Amino acid sequence: MTTFETIQQLVKNQDIRISDHGYDELANDGLTAREVVSGAKDAVLLEDYPDYKKGPSILVLQKATNGEVIHVVWGIPQGHKKPVVLVTAYKPNPKRWNKAFTERLK
Secondary structure (H helix, E strand, O other): OOOOHHHHHHHHHOOOOOOOHHHHHHHOOOOHHHHHHHHHHEEEEEEEOOOOOOEEEEEEEEEEOOOOOOEEEEEOOOOOOOOOOEEEEEEOOOOOOOOOOEEEEO
């Protein structure tokens, strides 16, 4: 199973933790944990970091409850199989991403 599939399954099973940084970023962008978690089922994988030092992580594109595009970083702590951690979620900066918010601008 890929990191993305594993994370999707953990979210589906509600085996989730939200980092302190994640809560801060949610608040900064007016997002709720509930909407981010509920939107994870329709997430689109943008970047995969299977060898990240803190544990395998992914960056996905999701939609907020109001339909706005958001980026979410999900990870699994190094050396563990669960829980999935909502590391951060934010509204992407249009100056740093293409119009679909799927690729970083160079």
